[in-house]
Amino acid sequence: MRYQKVHPSPHLAPFVACYFVWENDAHPVVPLRIESPPSGFASMVFTYGDPYVVQTGKYAKTAPTAFITGQATRQYELQLPGRIGMVGIVFRPAGLNTLFGLPMYEFTDDRIALTDVLTGSITYLHEQLCECNSTTARINLLEQFLNRQLLRQGNRFDRTDFAANLIVDRFGVLTVSELMNDLYVCRRQFERQFLQKVGVSPKYYARIRRVGHVCAQLATQRWQVSDWQDFVFRAGYYDQSHFIREFTQFTGKRPTLYVKDNAELSQYL
Amino acid sequence: MQTTQQESISEMTRKGACLAFFTAYDDLDTARMIGLAAPNATVHFLPLGEGGLGTFWEFGKAVWDSLIDSFPDISNTVDNLSAEGDTVTANVTIGGTQTKEFLGIASKGFRFDSDHIFVFRFNAADQIQSLTINWDAASFARQLGA
Numbered sequence: 004m005r006y007q008k009v010h011p012s013p014h015l016a017p018f019v020a021c022y023f024v025w026e027n028d029a030h031p032v033v034p035l036r037i038e039s040p041p042s043g044f045a046s047m048v049f050t051y052g053d054p055y056v057v058q059t060g061k062y063a064k065t066a067p068t069a070f071i072t073g074q075a076t077r078q079y080e081l082q083l084p085g086r087i088g089m090v091g092i093v094f095r096p097a098g099l100n101t102l103f104g105l106p107m108y109e110f111t112d113d114r115i116a117l118t119d120v121l122t123g124s125i126t127y128l129h130e131q132l133c134e135c136n137s138t139t140a141r142i143n144l145l146e147q148f149l150n151r152q153l154l155r156q157g158n159r160f161d162r163t164d165f166a167a168n169l170i171v172d173r174f175g176v177l178t179v180s181e182l183m184n185d186l187y188v189c190r191r192q193f194e195r196q197f198l199q200k201v202g203v204s205p206k207y208y209a210r211i212r213r214v215g216h217v218c219a220q221l222a223t224q225r226w227q228v229s230d231w232q233d234f235v236f237r238a239g240y241y242d243q244s245h246f247i248r249e250f251t252q253f254t255g256k257r258p259t260l261y262v263k264d265n266a267e268l269s270q271y272l
Numbered sequence: 273m274q275t276t277q278q279e280s281i282s283e284m285t286r287k288g289a290c291l292a293f294f295t296a297y298d299d300l301d302t303a304r305m306i307g308l309a310a311p312n313a314t315v316h317f318l319p320l321g322e323g324g325l326g327t328f329w330e331f332g333k334a335v336w337d338s339l340i341d342s343f344p345d346i347s348n349t350v351d352n353l354s355a356e357g358d359t360v361t362a363n364v365t366i367g368g369t370q371t372k373e374f375l376g377i378a379s380k381g382f383r384f385d386s387d388h389i390f391v392f393r394f395n396a397a398d399q400i401q402s403l404t405i406n407w408d409a410a411s412f413a414r415q416l417g418a
Contacts, residue, residue, distance in 0.1 A: 061356050076352050109287055112354045191298065194349050198291075207351040207363070 004087070009142050015149055017160050017168065018098035020044055022145055024138045026052070027087045034084040040218040040254050041075040041211045043171060045094045045110065045202070047117065048072065051133040052088025055081055057114060060255065069117040069129045071099065073110025073202040074211060078254045090132060090141045092149070096167035096208065097200040101159050102152050107202035162186050163200045166193070167208065175213030176239035179205050213239055214253040218261075226262040286394045287353045290360050293392075293400070294350050302336045309400035316402070319409035320375075328403065342379070343368030351387075358401075362390040366407075370416055377418045384415040 004027045011019040049069045057066050058080040074096075100107050105120065117125045128148055135141045166182050182205060183190055197205045217238045221228070228234050232243065240246035250258050289308055296304035306329050315332035317324035326332065340346055346368030353362050367385035370377070388407040395401040 061354070074352070076354070106288070108291065108350075108353050111352050191347065195295070198350055203352040204349050204365075206349070206365075 020093040022142050024090045037081045040078050043212040043215040045073045045099050048091035049132045050089045053085030055083040067116035070114040072114045097164040100200040111202040163196045174216040175209040300340050302333050314402045316404045318406040342372040342374035358394050360392045364388045380417040382416050
């Protein structure tokens with residue numbers, strides 16, 4: 004199993020968090036089931052391996068071979084019965100909107116086929132990605148694709164991109180009022196633009212980011228937490244019950260159960 | 273494959289309609305809100321029980337007009353929208369300051385902020401066919417000093 008992350012070129016960094024490649028060589032003996040908590044990032048994914056199923060609280064369906072997915076607000080599970088082969092772009096929270104002009108609330112908790120959303124060369128790009136025989140070649144193709152899009156759209160990085168990236172950088176530990184004071188914007192206008200560009204409200208996004216970061220930390224620490232009180236406080240929660248309520252809402256599991264039998268994607272990172 | 277594409281595009285249109293509903297609500301424009309619904313659409317304000325069920329165009333408009341009259345600065349924040357089939361669920365935070373009596377709660381000038389869940393069901397013409405709205409009525413009353 005290989006899961007590799009690649010940083011984008013500096014001029015794309017305000018819009019793109021990373022590229023990723025996820026592969027395995029052989030068919031697993033039993034289908035792989037991997038959970039993923041809400042991460043706070045949207046992505047564009049191209050598959051060149053076998054089809055796989057995405058299970059959420061709402062549905063279980065085969066993922067399109069090339070798709071865009073917006074913010075996840077709940078934990079989801081990937082069921083991978085065969086050979087894994089996928090490459091993708093993980094966008095900063097407002098990056099997909101800024102580069103492609105897509106209304107991101109349409110993609111929240113969903114995977115929409117790229118051919119339904121982007122016209123023109125997207126099918127050709129997918130074919131090229133399938134034909135590549137190295138990770139470097141695939142990443143180069145994706146970077147060229149984004150470069151062309153950036154040239155076409157122009158650099159439309161704005162205060163919503165800035166605010167969303169700030170929430171990411173501070174792991175969701177800040178308030179909407181603090182953000183608005185920094186940006187000198189009216190709340191209503193800010194919230195509407197944020198919903199359009201990120202897919203959820205700023206307050207809700209900060210909650211997603213906080214939980215996503217907590218899950219990543221738990222995975223990094225191999226689920227060994229010696230002092231929960233300190234962990235909870237540093238993650239930006241008022242107290243333990245606040246943490247448990249938030250964690251359970253977004254992951255569908257209580258923290259102790261999550262730590263006990265977690266099989267999430269981040270352990271492969 | 274064609275059917276799947278049509279479904280996903282249709283869901284996208286419906287999320288847009290929900291957003292238009294909340295934008296109209298934020299603009300205190302009840303005529304625009306009800307204009308998104310079919311003439312025979314229904315609305316159910318769940319915490320009000322059977323008395324909270326009625327037609328979208330008449331009963332719904334009357335409730336929203338009354339809300340706007342009692343909370344002139346009422347506003348909403350759409351936290352997220354999720355679609356499944358002909359249904360779109362919206363998590364919305366609504367807040368406002370009371371200036372007049374509302375549903376038997378006398379005005380003490382207090383403000384409420386409350387999480388609401390709106391469940392929209394659409395017809396084939398992408399009009400709202402039914403809407404159910406739920407919120408924590410006890411917390412709402414408590415915040416207003418009832």
